[in-house]
Amino acid sequence: MSENQPDKGIPKGINADAVTAWIAERTPIAPPLSFSQITGGLSNLTYEVTDSAQQKLVVRRPPLGHVLATAHDMGREHRIINALSGTNVPVPPLVGFCEDESVNGAPFYVMHFVDGIIARDKEQGAKLSLPARENSGVDLMRVLHSLHKVDLDEVGLSDLGRHDGYVERQLKRWQRQWEATKDEDVPEMERLQERLAQSIPTQTETTIVHGDYRLDNCILTPDGDVAAVLDWELCTLGDPRADLGLLLVYWEEPTDTLSLGRNGATALDGFASRAELLSLYGNFSGRNMDGVEYFVALGYWKLACILQGVIVRYRSGSMGDSAGTSDSGNDQVRQLALAGLSALEGRFGYV
DSSP states (O other): OOTTSOOTTSOTTOOHHHHHHHHHTTSOOOSOOEEEEOOSOSSSEEEEEEOTTOOEEEEEEOOSSOOOTTOSOHHHHHHHHHHHTTSSSOOOOEEEEEOOHHHHSSOEEEEEOOOSBOOOSHHHHTTSOHHHHHHHHHHHHHHHHHHHTOOHHHHTOTTSSOSSOHHHHHHHHHHHHHHHHOSSOOHHHHHHHHHHHHTOOOOOOOEEEOSSOOGGGEEEOTTSOEEEEOOOTTOEEEOTHHHHHHHHHHOOOTTOOOOOSOOOGGGSTTSOOHHHHHHHHHHHHOOOOTTHHHHHHHHHHHHHHHHHHHHHHHHHTTTTTOOOOOTTHHHHHHHHHHHHHHHTTTOTTOO
């Protein structure tokens, strides 16, 4: 069975027989297995696996078809999760990594299913009580601080990336992706990139940077604690303020004028404000929050570049069975660029 012509009932990107056999060699399961694609992610493909005894696992693999060089490295993502498994950063327990493309058409890794709440929208966020929502901001910042204090040598990740020039590398990488995927000129993107390049802040420390740290990339317990941090594909070494900046990009407030149809959970009563998140992180880490505006703007620009790549993959059919619309994508890219320009002036969530 090819990755693009699945059997009836099996989502694209899964060779059910071969993947079942691979998993059966590594963990006790009760075949047959059922596979369903988990929606919500916009890059690598994620599948929930359930056996006849209702035990659950998760399979993660790259998008179907062509992807940009160095992107969607399953082995690297597996390595990061494995390295963090003995730290105070909660990650899903791993089953293993398969680099043999004959098994499923591309490398993949398998992890145990972590039960909990993923607050992708207001409906899911409403499953948390008011005290749990209040606690979620505290624990998100505690976990982020725990990630940023991980000893790189101790966990064997000192060679994960360069230790210097984080912002310069980010600008170069995402500008390259933007140029490779844009299908029309967006002057606001060019203007934001120019301003970011002209005002690069000094990097004073190097930590692990998740690269996509946000509420809906975490599984929460009913009490609002972080049970597991997901989606490590953009993880690297760099300036810890980058994670904080991107988190603030995704953290919606009721008064925001920027709306991309996310129906964000954090606009509900009980969730912390952006200012409160900054204060919490500063209290945990002792770090000065000066210059975070730059990293919020960088986050908006980076998200716009990522969104453009996602739009192209949706249009080409590379995102499997995921449902999604891309017709309005170019306007969303423009809105993100405008929000980035606003963030440079210290106004978050506004266009």
